[in-house]
Amino acid sequence: MISTKFKRAVLLAGLALGLAACGPKEPQTAGTPLGIRRLSEEQYRNVVADVFGTGIVVSGRFDPMIRTDGLLAVGAWNTSITPQGLVQYEEMARNIAAQVVSDANREVLIPCKPASAAAYDKVCAEQFFTKVGRLLYRRPMAAEEMTATLKITEAASDSLKNFYDGVGFGLARLLVSPDFLFVSDVAEADPKNAGTQRLNAFSKAARLSFFLWNSAPDDRLLQAAEKGDLYTAKGTEREVARMIASPRLKTGMRAFFSDMYGFDAFNVLEKDATIYPAFGQVAAQDAKEQTLRTITDLVLKQDGDYRDLFTTRKTYMTRPLGRVYEIRVTTPDGVWEPYEFPIESRRAGIQSQLSLLALNSHPGRSSPTLRGKAIRTYLLCQRVPDPPGDVDFSKFGDPDSPNKTARDRLTAHSTMPACAGCHKITDPIGLAMENFDGAGTFRTSEDGTPIDSSGDLDGVRYDDPVGLAKALHDSPAVAACVVNRLASYATGQPTAQSDKWVNFLREDFASNGYRVKNLLQRIATSDAFVAVPPPAAATSTKQASAQ
Amino acid sequence: MDALAPIYVKVLLHLRLPNPGPPVMRATSILKLLCATAAIVLCATPHVGAAEKKTLGFAVTKWNTAVYEGKFMDECPEGLNPSNKDIWWSKLNWEQRRKTPDILATQRSPWNFRGEHGEDVCVAPTSVKDPPLRIVKGGVSFGMNLDGNTDGAATAKTCKHENFTGVDGTAGVDNQMYRLFGCVYAWRSNGHIEQNANSHRLSSGLGMILIEISDVDDMRNDDHVDVTFYRGLDPFATDSAGHVLPFSSYRIDMENGKPRYGDKVAGKIVDGAIVTETGNVHLPFFGNYQYMNQEIRDLRLKLSIAPDGKTAKGDVGGYYSVEQIYRYVSGMLGAFPNTTQFSCPGIYVAAHELADGYPDAKTGECTMLSSAFKLEAVAAFINHPEAKPSQQAAR
Amino acid sequence: MTVLLPKSAPRRALLRGLLGGGATTLALPFLDCFLDGNGTALAAGAALPVRFGTWFWGLGHTPGFGVTDKKASGPGIDFLTECQALIPHKDKINYFGYFNTPLDGRSNYTHFSGWVGSRTGTAPVTGDEVPAPTFDLLIADVIGTRSRFKTIDVSATGNPRDSYSARNTNSRSAAEVSPISFYARLFGPEFVDPNKGDFTPDPRIMLRQSVLSSVAEDRQKLTKLVGASDKAQLDEYFTSIRELEGQLALQLQKPEPNLACQLPPKPAETNIDGQATGVLIDTVKSNHAAFAKLMAMAVACNQAATFNMVFSASLSQLRKAGESANHHSLSHEEPRDPKIGCQPQTSWFNARSMDALAVFVDAFAGIREGAGTLLDNTLIFAGSETSFARVHSVDNIPVMTVGKAGGRIKTGMHIVGNGDPITRIGLTMMKVMGVQVDKWGTKSLQTGKTINEILV
Structure with missing residues (x-):
């Protein structure tokens, strides 16, 4: 018994796939080493x-x-x-x-x-x-x-x-x-191409289901593997469409985005109860949930443009969050309500939600450096070098110094050549979020001095967090990053910027309006997702990459 | 400063836009910031202030009878009052005292039942004649001049009484409630009556008083605002140390589509403090296991908001019914038969004698006590049934 | 003495699993000749085991505030303000100063290279690489096979990832962070009281053993399927299976009566949520104190012969309630007080770390064992990851040992390293604990020189 709703979803997904098939062709790739x-x-x-x-x-x-x-x-x-x-x-x-x-x-x-x-x-x-x-x-x-x-x-x-x-x-x-x-990936000789290997059907089923659902294959997917359906493009497409239409996709994508945005740190997040009394355990849990809801709503339910995650003012709210955001919440305790930040809140995008703001701060104060680093590494897939080993910071933190705001302190800091390089990468981003304190509550001044939240992202200047949101939205790195991460997440292999397959996925993502569901479908049905290198090379190269 | 200017201008533009939704509360903090900077000129620009009507909300966390305590307890030259139990004990002879354990074995709180015919003296306060209550004899008190005169002479609405000088020097302060309770240990700062009541509200979420200040044009000085008192339905949210958190949302208790409480008084803002005119106001109450729909006549409130906008402190003055306060006092004794340090008959008699407001049409005896209360509150969002999210806190 | 390993003799398999890990060779379990026979025997006549553990604190000492420097090695340690709490224990301690961590041009990954270098003998190439097994595990491989758990990792910081013991980059275990669940694991229903008269082997333990043996038989099948690097993953897994089998075998034998072992009281809930988390100094202190007692008794009861205790993380986040700066940020940002010559708050946290070490030592010294105390039969390696945190220096990282290791080492010594590699200390620890190793470490951290001044 298949419901009409389900049939329609499969049909639509199939249609999307059909349309996408008109775009650029997937390049030939060597495949993923077994592991x-x-x-x-x-x-x-x-x-x-x-x-x-x-x-x-x-x-x-x-x-x-x-x-x-x-x-x-x-x-x-x-x-x-x-x-x-x-x-x-x-x-x-x-x-x-x-x-x-x-x-x-x-x-x-x-x-x-x-x-x-x-x-x-x-x-x-x-x-x-x-x-x-x-x-x-x-x-x-x-x-x-x-x-x-x-x-x-x-x-x-x-x-x-x-x-x-x-x-x-x-x-x-x-x-x-x-x-x-x-x-474990198990390969077998590919009967269609002598001398080559392919992932066996059960390994493929597992790869699909951990990718899309973050769980093991269900009975139907195993049946498809048993019947050999997963060896055919048609059978694979049908199963992928079914999996993408399933509510379990949400579980899978929550896992992916939690991984990509470093939400594992929530397990050990701690805020000082005297400085941020409203940011307790429940607020912390809700903060994580709020961002995950924002993501799944925009990316899955609305099937929206991934880049809008960084400008959207639409989210969900609970009372414990309302106390940190200092906003009215109309629903009772324990109930989530849809919420749209007003323009003057200066909040736009998930990077301005409590989750990323509080995670990338200290227990008792904000950190433009940590926030900038988080945006660079998590949202833009860039690498920020480790700090040098021999810096004396004491002159920047002297409470009697004229450096009242984080910007003042960091400006002093950046006068040291050893520090300037990295801080130039992180701080102009993080300083744009200084309007939000270490728990994420809005503020206009620090220590009595007005906060200047201007900055620039790779040459794009902005005056405040909303400007940063727009700059992120328009940054090609944002879209490229999620493609890279999803591709690595799917195959377990780090992807190189130059990877042909990833380039292809990136173009495809752009031409399909940056829709993640479409990207998932493209990855899950692509040859590279299941390709296995020839037997001699099939043993994993991952140790080299892990070093 | 130059670098900051564009942001402020942008913000100002937002404020000038008509907004169909609820008031934009964040505006105030921006205004504050503007005032703190050289842009103060902009702050005074009339169209900024005219842009928005703001609404502030507060949830009352503490409600205490204002008891002034002198350094050496000069206000109570006779000392503090004995309790029901003390009076009972003082009237026992040695033989009876020796038998106390036996009495206690068969009768619960016998000191409550010392009426002429064994009546509960709290239920029937005239069934026994207790020594007169030790009342406040000092000249200084918290409170307000409620009747307008400074000599305590009777007026159409008041009976003759003694006035206090305010702690701040105000002449003609009327506070007979203080005279009544000021020498009763339970009402003083180390007593437990008010502490209990406050913690009962904190833990139960019952008897929650919400104060809404609406029609605010200017947070510093405004010649007209409305102050409305509601009963809230949601309990306080607290931090891990048990302190009440600001900026929580509270629903209003509604009955047949109307707030069950909701008395409104006019007021104004003077140098950042809200000062109301007088009005009769009903307020919910829960504490010491007593519920009350308390009426305060000629209530007036002065509410000072902390600079960070998170908390407020207030003074309330008004007339409080003798009948109501006695009902509270006598009801309490059932809950705390062993520890309440006062005598019901003493309070009953003194309360009637001290009453200075609202003379009874027939007897001419006053029925209400001039009184003063101190309150503490946290900033709150008061959710009217039609409230929509998206409002930001006022600071 | 019986070596309590199951008949299927996993030792060979165990060793196979470990090879290729570190730059060291391994020996079979330690030799009885190390025991000196001075009161190191149990009431029943068996030799008292010698245990090994590490104790870690973050951000080292302020130079000149931990100990008075010495020109040459010799007896007597002059503890200064940050180490006041250790003064009563100084006869049981050895202090090691001026041992260096040469990085051979590799980056100093702050708060990382220091502990990795001193514990693995190799400077890391990246900021998350653990290039070789930490030496506590090499010791555990030798002495950890005869206790219920091979090794126990505990962190007082509430973060299970605060652990400084690892087989390699990808093989790190999660530390226990809650005294209550620690108690449940160690002293819960599966705990066998050695002093109880009756002992019936639990048939369930035998069944658990057969489950593991049955799983172990899958090894060949799986190994055939995978490539070389995956084989390492499987090898580690099967080594773990074999080790657990061995530990279950122990539980089938009646334990020797052991007067030192007394079931400790259950720890109290540490905070309202029952969660022992947090980096507030008071929480961490009370967590650590609870752990210290449990750990000492776990060791006395032969639940584990090796252990790792973490008081604060290498990037110490310890802080006081209501303060926005923590131990780490203070170490960098707090100005030096010219009158006292140090950063007062940073120094305060350093001193609290040493208070905690004293608490830990007290817990071991408080248990009578044989003619002495548990501490006499234990060797604790206490070290940090940096010497002067303000500038992330990895030379002269403070290291101490506590305990007499069953009489195998002298104590009360202040050893001056004169810039020798810090690995000399780890090498000495391994030798003392019976690991057959002649040289340890790589590049400039390689050494074959033990610290003979402390050896008996």
Whole structure:
């Protein structure tokens, strides 16, 4: 049963694809080296929720990923599991399994009843693992994997005299196994082109679903892989269109933009409660949510121009946020309401929302340097060099000095040649946001001195944050950056500016009105997304890139 | 300065545009900034001020009876008042005192039931004759000159009473409420009555007083503004230390499409402080487990807003009904039978004797007490049912 | 003495997994001949284990305010204002001054190169590279196989990423940040009290072991499928599997009675949310104090033989409530007070760090073990990432060791490095703890010279 709404969405997506096909042709590319990557914390949680429902609690610490070429998702391709991390995974696996087989959940989550609850039942166990194993391993379990799992289940059922406890141990085995914890690319000989390789259908399905949904393939995508549909352009296009039309795309894009904009820092964000009393835990959570809502609304729901994210005044608001923004909120606590910043608020674009402003500040004050650096690295994909090792800053921070505002302090700072280079890159951007304090509240003066929020972005001058918003919107780097990041996010490989495929995607993005959904479709259906280099070169080059 | 000028000009242009939506509150901070700079000339340009009518909102966080405490408690030469319990105890003989534990084992708060026939003396304050309440004898008080004279002579609306000199030197201050409660420990700064009431409102979100100042043309000096008092429905938002946060939004309590409370008085702004004319105002109240729809007659308010616009402090004067205050006092005793340091009959008698306002048409006895209150408030957005988001805070 | 490893002998596999990591060679678990027999035996007669841990604080000392400089190595440490709290412990401490971190022309990645150089023996090439395993892990590989957990990482800062122990750039574990969840992990239902009379091996532990053995059998299948660099990822994973198997095996054996081990009280909630997060100095101090007690008991109870404790991050964000500047920003921006000759607030934070070290040392010194204390059988490496934070100097980074390592080292010494590479300290630590290593480090950080002045 497919709803009309869904059919229409697929049709429209297909139409968009058809139109796009009239544009420039995708260049031939060497393909992405094969690799394995560890599931991120969010992916792990999403898969568990998808397979067993959101009622299963996952609690534990995950080894950190290292941001590589701008994305944690790229770091995942180099990340393994430390002994300390494995202790956590093993514990999580047991906890999840215990919840799945608990009295409360077994009725729903285990598709059969054993002959006796006190003894091993091979038929029922096999039925359960066939279903669950396919979803967790993102492919049907191999016969020897099933045998090994059933062996554990039987031993545990016998030892504990309880079928369900036995199944719990069998499930823990799946959850702690590398086939679940790591997504590995598997290539196979391409029957259509002798001597070349292609990504096998299940690897392709996993790549698609982690790219678009940040979770494992669902049953339908696995079916498409099983039937060989993913080897055909038509089948792939159909599945990609379905995935893009799915509400799960929102989950996927929230994950992508959280990664791209460095929102992992929210986990350790702290503001001084005396200086910014309104910016508590709830406000911080809402600030992150506000920006993610702004993004998914503009980019997915409205299917708008990506660049408008940096000028839009439309967003969503809650009461805790209202207290930091110092604005009226009409809905009660806990309810989000659509909101449009008035022109005189000087807020335009997500870079003027609390999330990016507060994240890229100190606990007790703003930081034009951190903000400028964030815009350079997160929004424009540029690299800001690390600070030199031997600078004496004391003369800039002397409270008795005439340097009242951040601009004064930084101007003094920039007189030092060792510092000037980098600060010239970051500060003119960050100073334009000095109208927002360390929590993001609007202000017109610092320490009694009026704030000058003028600056320039690569030669484009502006007078205030709204001018910066426009400059960002019009900067070619903004659009190029999201293309680069999405392309790396999709394939796990850092992309070079000169990459032919990325150039092609960039042009395509521009010619299609900078619509992210269109870009996602283009990436997911392009040959480069799944291309595998010839066997000799197929072993990963990523170590070189990670160095 | 040159570099900044374009921004200010731009902002001014915004202010001149007619805006169909709610008032643009941010304008004030920009005005403030302008005043702080050499651009002060622009600030005075009439069309800037005429551009917008502004509305300010405040949520009252503290509401206290204004009790002036001299350095050596000179205002209470007889000392502080004994409690119901003290009076009860003082009338017991040694034998009775020895048996107190037995009495307490069978009877809850026996000191409340010392009427001639065992009546609860708070419910029936005339059922026993207690020693007279120790009232304030000092000459200085917070408050306002409510009746217009400085000698305390009776007028058409008042009975003869003694006047105070204001703490700020004002002559003819009327504050019989202070005379009544000033020597009752519970109402003084270390007492718990008002602290309790304030914290009960903070924790429950009940009895929330909202003050809206509308029709504001000029934040410094304005010859006419409207001041309206509402009951709010939303509790305070607090920071991690428990302090009430400014700039929260509050809904108004509505009944049949109209605010349940909503009395309005005219006022003006003088050097940044809001000063109202007089008017009869109903205010919600919750505290010490008592709800009240309190009426203050001839209420007048002076509200001073902090320079950062986040908080305000106010003085309220007006006449408060004896019947109402006694109902509050007597009701409270049920909640705090052991700790309330006053005697109901003492307060009852003194309150009637001290009443100086609104004489009863038949008896000629005054029915209300001149009174003064101090309030603290935080800046708030008061949401009328039709309110739309997009308003910025006034500073 | 029994080496409690499962029959499937993971040691070889373990070593295989580690090779190619650091510029060092590894030995099998440490040799009993290191034990000197001076009261270092448990009541039941088995030798007392020697444990190793690191303790990290950010932003070092103000030169001239930590210790009085010495011209030559010798006994006696003269602690100054920032180290007042350490004075009562000075006989248990060695102080190492004037050891340098030559970077061979590589950038000084501020607040990073210093700790990476001193802990891995190699200066990083980028601002996030950990080029080789930190030496605490090399020690853990040797001595961490006979405790319930191989190593424990804890940070008092609330940020699980504040950890200065890593196998390589991409292999860093998340630090424990909540004393309550730390307690639950260490002393929760799975804790086996060594002093309880009865002991029944938990069949569930055997089942958990078989789960891991079963997973380990997938190794061949997977390794065939992947390229060389991916193999390293899998190798690390399978090494972790084998190590956990070994640790579970330990739990199937009746632990030796251990009078030093007493179940500690559950820590109190540290703040209203029950979340032990934050960089307010008071929060961090109380978190750290709670962790210190738990850590000492975890070590005494043989839950871990190696550990890493972080008091403040290398880019120390410690701050006082209501102050907009934190320890790090103060270190750069606070003017020097000409009267006292230092940046007073920065120095204040430095001193609080040393207070915390004293608290940590107290926790270990407070547990009786054998004829001495737990501290006598422990070696703690306490170091920072910079010497004078104001200018990010990585030469003369303050380093101390605390504890006698079971009598293997002398204490109370002030060692003067005369500009030698700081890796001499790490090398000495490894040697003392039984890691078979002759040379350690790369380029100018390479050394084969131990600090013999402290060796017994």
